[in-house]
Amino acid sequence: xxxxxxxxxxxxxxxxxxxxLSIALILTLFSSSLxxxxxxxxxxxxxxxxxxxxxxxxxxxxxxxxxxxxxxxxFNGFGNLTYTLGNFTAGMRYEAFLPPLNGFSNNxxxxxIANWYADYKNDLLQVTVGNFYEQFGSGLTLRSYEEWAxxxxxxLRGLRLKLTxxxxxxxxxxxxxxxxxxxxxxxxxxxxxxxxxxxFSLNDLIPSFSESKxxxxxxxxxxxxxxxxxxxxLVIPGDTIIYKYDFPANVAMGAGRINIxxxxxxxxxxxxxxxxxxxxxxxxxxxxxxxxxxxxxxSTKGFGIMGGxxxxxxxxxxxxxxxxxxxxxxxxxxxxxxxxxxxxxxMYPFASQPNxxxxxxxxxxxxxxxxxxxxxxxxxxxxxxxxxxxNIDKQQVDDATAIDQTGTLGYKSDFFAFGGELYYSDLxxxxxxxxxxxxxxxxxxxIQEYNKDVMEGHKDEYDNVxxxxxxxxxxxxxxxxHAIRFENQWLFTKQDxxxxxxxxxxxxxxxxxxxxxxxxxxxxxxxxxxxxxATDGDLEKIHYYNxxxxxxxxxxxxxxxxxxxxxxxxCVGGVCRQVPAATGFTLTLTTSF
Amino acid sequence: MKQFLVTLALLIxxxxxxxxxxxxxxxxxxxKLPSVTLKTADGKTINTADLTNDxxxxxxxxxxxxxxxxxxxxxxxxxxxxxxxxxxxxxxxAVSIDDSRSSARVKPTADGKNWDYEVLLDVNxxxxxxxxVNLIPHTFLLNGKGEIVWQHTSFSExxxxxxxxxxxxxxxxxxxxxxx
Numbered sequence: 001x002x003x004x005x006x007x008x009x010x011x012x013x014x015x016x017x018x019x020x021l022s023i024a025l026i027l028t029l030f031s032s033s034l035x036x037x038x039x040x041x042x043x044x045x046x047x048x049x050x051x052x053x054x055x056x057x058x059x060x061x062x063x064x065x066x067x068x069x070x071x072x073x074x075f076n077g078f079g080n081l082t083y084t085l086g087n088f089t090a091g092m093r094y095e096a097f098l099p100p101l102n103g104f105s106n107n108x109x110x111x112x113i114a115n116w117y118a119d120y121k122n123d124l125l126q127v128t129v130g131n132f133y134e135q136f137g138s139g140l141t142l143r144s145y146e147e148w149a150x151x152x153x154x155x156l157r158g159l160r161l162k163l164t165x166x167x168x169x170x171x172x173x174x175x176x177x178x179x180x181x182x183x184x185x186x187x188x189x190x191x192x193x194x195x196x197x198x199x200f201s202l203n204d205l206i207p208s209f210s211e212s213k214x215x216x217x218x219x220x221x222x223x224x225x226x227x228x229x230x231x232x233x234l235v236i237p238g239d240t241i242i243y244k245y246d247f248p249a250n251v252a253m254g255a256g257r258i259n260i261x262x263x264x265x266x267x268x269x270x271x272x273x274x275x276x277x278x279x280x281x282x283x284x285x286x287x288x289x290x291x292x293x294x295x296x297x298x299s300t301k302g303f304g305i306m307g308g309x310x311x312x313x314x315x316x317x318x319x320x321x322x323x324x325x326x327x328x329x330x331x332x333x334x335x336x337x338x339x340x341x342x343x344x345x346x347m348y349p350f351a352s353q354p355n356x357x358x359x360x361x362x363x364x365x366x367x368x369x370x371x372x373x374x375x376x377x378x379x380x381x382x383x384x385x386x387x388x389x390x391n392i393d394k395q396q397v398d399d400a401t402a403i404d405q406t407g408t409l410g411y412k413s414d415f416f417a418f419g420g421e422l423y424y425s426d427l428x429x430x431x432x433x434x435x436x437x438x439x440x441x442x443x444x445x446x447i448q449e450y451n452k453d454v455m456e457g458h459k460d461e462y463d464n465v466x467x468x469x470x471x472x473x474x475x476x477x478x479x480x481x482h483a484i485r486f487e488n489q490w491l492f493t494k495q496d497x498x499x500x501x502x503x504x505x506x507x508x509x510x511x512x513x514x515x516x517x518x519x520x521x522x523x524x525x526x527x528x529x530x531x532x533x534a535t536d537g538d539l540e541k542i543h544y545y546n547x548x549x550x551x552x553x554x555x556x557x558x559x560x561x562x563x564x565x566x567x568x569x570x571c572v573g574g575v576c577r578q579v580p581a582a583t584g585f586t587l588t589l590t591t592s593f
Numbered sequence: 594m595k596q597f598l599v600t601l602a603l604l605i606x607x608x609x610x611x612x613x614x615x616x617x618x619x620x621x622x623x624x625k626l627p628s629v630t631l632k633t634a635d636g637k638t639i640n641t642a643d644l645t646n647d648x649x650x651x652x653x654x655x656x657x658x659x660x661x662x663x664x665x666x667x668x669x670x671x672x673x674x675x676x677x678x679x680x681x682x683x684x685x686x687a688v689s690i691d692d693s694r695s696s697a698r699v700k701p702t703a704d705g706k707n708w709d710y711e712v713l714l715d716v717n718x719x720x721x722x723x724x725x726v727n728l729i730p731h732t733f734l735l736n737g738k739g740e741i742v743w744q745h746t747s748f749s750e751x752x753x754x755x756x757x758x759x760x761x762x763x764x765x766x767x768x769x770x771x772x773x
Contacts, residue, residue, distance in 0.1 A: 143693075304704040332693065480754050
């Protein structure tokens with residue numbers, strides 16, 4: 001009896017999901033016939049996206065009805081509409097997660113108007129009420145943004161003002177609270193964020209400097225969080241007194257930045273300082289936070305070189321002190337590592353460490369000219385990149401206090417010292433070459449090391465994953481519209497899940513169609529050495545096969561795929577989402593008008 | 594569920610309302626570029642509403658360093674870009690949506706690849722949102738009056754041949770109504 005009831009229930013939820021899909025599909029196709037429209041004298045624009053998945057049990061991947069919680073389908077969708085009349089713009093964003101795709105937070109379940117705003121803008125000022133996205137400088141003090149594919153949205157809802165008092169001076173001021181899934185704002189739920197930013201463009205500001213070949217921009221920002229202090233007690237073993245944390249209601253952060261351009265040179269630097277902010281990320285220590293991010297580059301046609309340095313020290317900043325998840329971030333700590341274009345090179349990706357990291361990056365890009373020995377008829381493009389991230393140096397504040405001890409100043413740290421623990425390193429070389437009218441290819445090699453314990457939040461459980469990745473990618477243009485692409489990737493490692501090989505064949509008919517077959521094969525470990533953390537016998541050899549096809553017309557795209565999705569981290573920008581292994585059918589639909 | 598359907602119904606009726614407004618094809622308003630403040634790769638501040646090409650066609654292409662088909666599209670076009678410019682006077686703005694993680698690498702990479710495009714940095718995706726771009730690459734074609742006459746998402750081999758055909762028509766002042 002119970003079983004049959006369950007069966008009916010699941011089928012119903014699946015039918016509901018399918019119904020949502022079909023309604024949304026009709027809506028999307030409907031709207032795709034629109035182009036810029038006029039309503040009440042203003043213009044209406046918008047965009048839609050629908051991501052649907054039907055899930056299947058798959059014993060090889062350990063996916064069972066139980067592990068899926070009976071979930072047969074997932075559905076994420078959004079629709080944006082904006083209305084513009086002269087200087088006035090208003091918009092809203094509708095979202096539906098019914099239920100959310102696997103890997104997205106269940107807190108998203110539901111639907112409704114997630115964001116809305118109204119905006120007025122003229123030459124002097126811009127006023128926004130409602131939800132807005134903003135970034136000060138490189139984001140060290142404040143950044144609100146949205147990544148649909150990751151389910152990340154820390155838009156601020158409140159009031160924003162931008163003033164351009166005179167040419168060359170821009171002032172921004174804002175107050176608001178973060179979006180947290182569908183949760184209503186209350187004074188106890190999360191803090192308020194207030195901020196101001198000013199930027200001077202010296203070339204626009206100083207008349208005698210306007211024609212200068214050197215361009216200088218300086219800026220500064222202040223951000224403050226107000227949060228009602230909570231009651232939290234601290235028990236020290238062996239001590240009879242129960243201590244109470246004294247939390248600051250307001251936490252302030254400030255930053256200064258400079259940009260200098262001269263000819264091919266480009267220099268950017270931003271320094272940020274955060275007042276004491278005991279929170280769940282830093283184990284409730286009272287140390288102030290600091291960050292420095294600098295890059296220098298030089299380039300000319302055919303050659304570019306860039307170097308970067310970054311230090312982060314206790315810079316996690318969320319609008320709720322007890323939060324440790326990837327939500328409610330006030331600031332953005334840009335990772336200083338390359339985001340690769342190939343999936344195996346992103347199998348072990350770096351994520352910023354708010355509690356402390358020292359990072360270096362260098363890149364050289366150049367083209368070997370055409371009609372030279374190595375350049376051939378069409379020239380050869382080379383990209384070389386190296387990045388390395390370690391912990392920061394940490395010393396005890398005094399003999400009686402352990403490093404990172406809660407309720408204390410935590411630690412002392414030498415600003416320019418690299419710590420001894422490697423978090424991540426990546427050496428990569430990519431070579432791109434057109435061979436003749438119809439053939440072109442890319443070769444790549446990466447040597448990476450990944451601190452699995454730190455990146456994935458374990459404590460001394462795993463060895464670092466050392467991997468070598470090889471990539472070969474060839475595109476053969478059959479004629480002006482038809483092309484076929486072969487991609488081959490290898491990943492060799494003795495740690496974690498061992499070796500992988502992948503092949504993709506993609507056929508495109510420009511500009512409307514694509515068809516692809518892919519298999520990623522995790523064949524484990526051949527060479528058993530003494531320091532391995534997994535052995536051949538521990539791992540089942542698994543094929544992650546996938547078939548996909550898509551149709552594109554103008555700005556609408558529909559794609560379907562069937563197959564297995566490998567467990568892993570999907571990263572865009574500075575954020576990563578853990579994608580669970582899945583088997584099934586996926587539909588993606590996107591359009592705009 | 595109820596909320597979902599109600600909202601959908603609202604959306605559909607709104608869409609209907611919008612559709613009903615469109616009576617005469619020739620009165621259709623073409624969208625111009627929204628006003629968003631961006632930086633050029635060499636540090637100048639510009640307003641996207643002010644982008645012009647002296648009455649000649651413009652291409653606006655959204656891309657990022659991590660986007661393989663984007664790099665492919667821009668590399669393919671760069672091989673013939675000189676000829677395109679000489680023939681039609683077209684100008685291509687390559688709008689990078691790389692955030693502060695990698696925006697400092699955009700100019701050295703574009704130069705290293707020998708691209709002759711005007712590169713713009715949309716570090717917090719403000720322009721991307723204003724243009725309703727969901728996926729990249731996403732390419733817009735604008736006529737001499739600065740109106741968006743065509744757009745396309747994704748890149749496949751040979752798509753650049755269709756694009757230059759359209760650019761030629763726009764440069765001659767012809768309508769490209771049937772192409773999408």
